[in-house]
Amino acid sequence: MLSKSMQEALNQQVKLEAASSHAYLAMASWSDIQPGLDNVAEYFFTQSEEEREHMLKLMRFINERGGFALVPALEQPVVTFKSLKSMFADFLKHEIEVSSSINELVDQALSEKDYATHNFLQWYVSEQIEEERSARVLNDKLEMIGEDKSGLYLFDRDIMMTRQQGGKK
Ligand code: OFO
Numbered sequence: 097m098l099s100k101s102m103q104e105a106l107n108q109q110v111k112l113e114a115a116s117s118h119a120y121l122a123m124a125s126w127s128d129i130q131p132g133l134d135n136v137a138e139y140f141f142t143q144s145e146e147e148r149e150h151m152l153k154l155m156r157f158i159n160e161r162g163g164f165a166l167v168p169a170l171e172q173p174v175v176t177f178k179s180l181k182s183m184f185a186d187f188l189k190h191e192i193e194v195s196s197s198i199n200e201l202v203d204q205a206l207s208e209k210d211y212a213t214h215n216f217l218q219w220y221v222s223e224q225i226e227e228e229r230s231a232r233v234l235n236d237k238l239e240m241i242g243e244d245k246s247g248l249y250l251f252d253r254d255i256m257m258t259r260q261q262g263g264k265k
Contacts (some may be wrong), residue, residue: 097160097161097162098161098162098163098210098213099203099208099210101208102163102165102204102205102210102213103158103164103209105200105201105204105220106154106157106158106163106165106201106213107158107163107165107166108197109154109197109198109201110151110154110155110158110165110166110168111168111170112193112194112197113147113148113150113151113154113194114147114148114151114168114170115168115170115171115173116147116150116190116194117144117145117147117148118144118170118172118173119149119173119174119186120141120143120144120147120187121140121141121144121173122141122174122175123131123140123143123177123183123186123187124137124138124139124140124141124144125137125141125175126175126176126177126183127139127140127180127183130180132249132252133180133252134231134252135252135253135254135255135256136180136251136252136255138255138256139255139256139258139259143261150220150223153219157213157216161212161213174186180215180238180248181238181239184231184234184235184238187231187234187235188231188232188235190227191224191227191228191231192228194224194227195224195225195227195228198220198224200216200223201213201217201220202206202221205217205255212222225242230258230259233258234255234258235250237251238251
């Protein structure tokens with residue numbers, strides 16, 4: 097059984113995962129209307145769906161453990177970006193924030209001796225390591241490419257491989 101405070105904290109994470117899904121959906125749509133970024137758009141559409149799955153997984157856990165998972169209200173995310181580089185910088189920043197939020201949940205689970213939640217959260221800990229890694233790799237690549245058009249062409253062509261290398265389909 098979840099404590100009231102654990103339940104509230106997990107519901108906050110539900111909201112953060114939903115907000116991530118929304119933010120990445122906006123990145124997908126913006127990329128979709130830029131010339132030559134079809135695969136970047138696909139990358140963020142997929143990423144957005146994945147964040148929704150993270151949200152659902154949390155909601156099911158909260159309900160299974162005797163809590164009540166709340167569907168969160170969401171604000172409109174940032175929908176336009178000044179460049180591809182700035183969008184990817186936001187992506188990394190966002191993932192770092194999510195990781196730190198997961199770490200706080202792990203802390204709370206430990207301090208409440210809630211080992212079931214602690215165990216459940218380990219999946220998110222591993223997932224965040226992977227997601228931060230992908231976001232860092234992509235930011236590093238963009239840094240190297242700079243304004244080089246053929247580099248950007250290859251970046252778009254190969255972006256889905258970044259997911260596969262991280263074990264994602
Ligand atoms: Fe939910 O996995 Fe990243 O944010």
